[in-house]
Structures are given as C-alpha cells and as structure tokens.
C-alpha cells in the first residue's frame with residue numbers, strides 16, 4: 001500500500017496525501033539511527049512530505065532530524081520538507097517573552113537556520129506559522145521573494161491564517177501562496193464554515209490539516225465519549241481498522257482536499273493513517289461524525 005500524491009497548486013509542489021508531522025519528535029526519544037529507520041519506514045509507505053517548524057521541541061526538532069539525515073544524505077531526494085517561522089519563544093534567551101516576528105530579517109534568518117539544522121540546501125515549502133498582529137504584508141512579501149529568488153525556498157504559504165489574512169498577503173506576491181496549514185478535525189470544525197476552506201477551494205490550493213486527532217484528546221475524557229461511540233459504530237459499518245482512520249477520512253472528504261498531518265511516531269499508527277485513504281464515508285456518515293463531535297444537529 002502506498003499513499004497517493006496531490007499537487008497543492010497547479011504550479012506545485014506535489015506532496016504525499018498524508019504528511020509526517022515532526023512536532024513531537026523530541027518526545028519520541030530516538031537515537032539518530034532509530035530516527036533514520038523511522039524516516040525510511042514512512043518514506044517506503046509513500047509518506048514523503050515532512051512537516052517541521054523552527055520552534056518545534058524548543059528549537060531542537062529540526063536539528064535532531066538533520067543529524068539523522070546526515071547519516072544517509074541521499075534520502076533528502078526522496079522527501080519534501082516543510083518548515084515554518086514567525087513565532088519567537090523564550091526558549092531562546094534573546095526573547096524576553098513569547099511573541100510573533102514576521103519582520104523580513106527574522107523570516108530570512110529563521111529560514112537559513114532551518115536549512116542548516118535540517119542539513120539541506122532548500123526547503124520545499126516555508127510557512128508563516130501564525131497570523132501576527134504586527135504583520136506588514138509588504139515586508140513578508142519582500143522576505144518571501146528574496147528567499148525564493150535565492151533558491152533557498154521553493155514555495156511559500158501560511159498557517160492558521162483567516163481568509164482575509166491570506167488574501168492580504170497574497171495581494172502583495174507575484175506568485176501563489178500554495179497552502180494554509182490549519183487545525184481541521186471533528187474536534188475543531190471552525191474552518192469548515194468560516195470561509196477559510198472556501199477560499200482554498202476558490203483558489204484551488206490544498207490546505208494541510210494539523211491535529212486531526214485533537215492532539216490525542218479524541219481518545220480520552222468524557223467530552224468526546226459520544227464521538228467515540230459514533231465512530232465505533234461507523235467503524236463497523238465501513239470495516240475500518242480503528243476510529244482514527246475514520247477521522248482522517250472525514251478530513252480528506254472535505255472538498256478543499258486537506259492533506260492530514262500524522263502526529264504519531266508509532267509505526268502501526270502511521271500505517272493505519274495511510275490506510276485511511278481507501279475508506280469512503282457516505283455524506284450521512286460524515287454528518288453523523290460532525291453531529292457527534294459538536295453535540296448538536298444542523299440547523
């Protein structure tokens with residue numbers, strides 16, 4: 001079984017339908033050799049797109065990934081690497097408080113730092129991590145154009161942007177933003193009706209979906225017990241292996257065609273996520289999941 005591929009935009013890039021998220025890498029406590037094995041495992045499944053951010057693991061994840069990649073540098077040719085910038089955390093002593101920085105100098109320095117740490121000469125995609133109240137769209141555009149012209153970044157995009165924020169930045173750029181990486185799951189359905197995913201559909205760009213499983217909240221607590229019950233029922237109806245497969249299928253059924261990020265480093269969970277591609281939900285099953293998560297019916 002291998003994951004299919006999808007172009008985020010007519011002008012590229014083409015990514016694996018499910019993407020490996022590396023936010024939790026430091027929690028997995030892998031040696032460089034064990035991490036290399038994990039990389040090969042998901043690459044062999046066809047999960048070739050890798051999601052990072054400068055800040056992940058208190059600025060440590062990219063470096064750990066780069067250490068493993070240096071053991072077998074040719075693997076770089078089999079993957080697409082995404083990273084993000086624009087958040088400044090106190091994990092760096094020069095940051096007195098957590099804040100956002102979408103200034104040109106910060107974006108360029110952060111991207112160059114990501115290249116060094118990830119042991120690569122280019123990023124396939126760089127995203128502004130979160131909307132910044134002090135974002136000057138002209139300045140971000142300037143940074144994006146300069147990184148692209150230098151060949152350091154192939155494509156540019158954003159994360160957690162509203163439709164309006166997306167349009168503002170796009171209006172300053174001579175090339176398309178190719179994605180908006182968003183929290184999309186039954187546990188957080190806000191972007192399904194607030195215009196954010198509609199804009200992706202309108203512009204024919206594919207969103208990336210983070211925390212499809214609510215960061216693990218799907219599996220514990222009373223709040224989501226009705227959702228788990230409904231998912232179990234539908235799991236029997238469609239013959240799915242587990243309930244998370246249904247959640248990935250639910251996300252992928254949205255017409256903007258989001259690409260789900262996998263948050264687990266466990267092989268069996270990565271394999272199950274990949275198999276979700278073959279699950280087809282009916283429209284009514286999709287709405288049963290929506291209703292069980294929200295706790296109320298459509299108006």
Ligand code: NAP
Nearest residue numbers: 021022023051159210211212213214215216219261263264
């Ligand atoms: P997620 O899939 O919603 O959550 C992953 C968590 O769920 C892990 O702790 C995992 O534990 C747990 N889990 C998975 N299956 C489970 C099961 N069957 N039973 C119990 N626990 C289970 O994804 P996420 O990690 O929150 O996010 C995915 C990726 O999205 C990140 O790696 C990052 O790349 C990206 N992201 C982006 C943003 C943004 O602002 N752009 C924000 C957050 C995340 P195990 O590790 O034990 O499997």
